[in-house]
Amino acid sequence: MNTFDVIIVGAGPAGSLLGYFLTLKKINVLIIDKKKLPRQKTCGGGLTRRALDILPFDISEVIESYPHTVSISVQNTVVFQYTSHSPIIGMVMRDRFDYFLIKKAISQGATVMDEAVFRHVSGMTGHLSVETSKGVFKTKIIAGADGVYSKTAKALHLETKKKTMIGIEAEVYCDSPTLFNEFRRSAGFDFGVVPKGYGWIFPKKEHLSIGVGSLSKKVKGMQQYLYRYLETKKLKNHSHIQSMRGWLIPYGPSKNSLYANEKGLLLGDAAGLTDPITGEGMFYALREADIASRVILDALSGKQNLSVYHDAIKTLQQDLTYALKLQGLLYKVPRISYMLMNRHGNRLGKNYIDIITGKTTYYKLYKKIFSVRGVKRLFFTQDKNSST
16 A cells, blocks of 8 residues: 555654654654654753653663652853652663654554655656655655655745754763762753753663754854763763763744645654754654644544644644843853853742743743842842852
8 A cells, every 4th residue: 555644754753743743633644754763863862741741651670760859050050950749750771762653654554664755746747756775655645754854844935944953962871870969850951061051861771862053153163062061070980971962953944934834744853843942842842743633633534734833833832932142141141041041040940840831831930030039139149059
């Protein structure tokens, strides 16, 4: 059979979860991916509470750890530490997590074809021909979830102009259980370890995923910044690196970006919606899959067209414009932002926890900080529990 209701290009979290949602409603779906599955994907592997809440099934079998503590440091000084009774972040390895999601889609009836390279899409609305390295397939709708350099976006003339940040991460194995135990219960974020960026330590089941990321393309020698970061944590000479990879993280798509037309839509890194402060993309990928599934179901039944998806995604993008404003404050003038974090680490950290647990938005945080009262508190007072 080479005819489907929907063809999804890309078997990452966005594409796989979209496939699951659609097949759950008895939609005939084909998911293609250019890589052989399962495949490696460079990523911190942190699923925030707001991301976990989107998933409609239990994923405990692929959770490496549930750190209940989040700590934020500035130039190796802790300015915020918070411990929750319930998990704030679930840690996964992306090869296992992504494969788990694709198997969920298959279990509902999705057809999956790996090592199938997308080449082109042609035809009229509702009657599309999708050309791949493994043949031509017919579909009513195509969804592009094929990454930052999405070929589907180009084929649909939906190219989103976006910026990119660079990240490099290592899978680090401690030489002793005692050393590993020092890090295994906390997700750590460290500012001041790389220009216009931060470092992170995410504990997994038997090792640590440690990385650094920067907004600036002018920053050279990211690997050296990572080694330096390991040294500050006293890990460089007491651990070994099993693998190290770099990757680009899209963020800040332009206001004129198009996410859907009458033939298809974009989600995941293809859409480019990522937290511009932390680089968190998983929440947005999963949220887009949820939104896209509802829009596609309505489009297939004739209730509305796919352009509704564009409007829904723009709502997410608008919230991220306020995150971009805060990003500018944090990274463009580090001397001031680090001073403020030292003064108000407790308050700012709690606001960050509220965002990643879904209790507030960047828009609300921005308005709170830059109200008259907020500015006075930010610049003229100091949290009792923060460093000086």
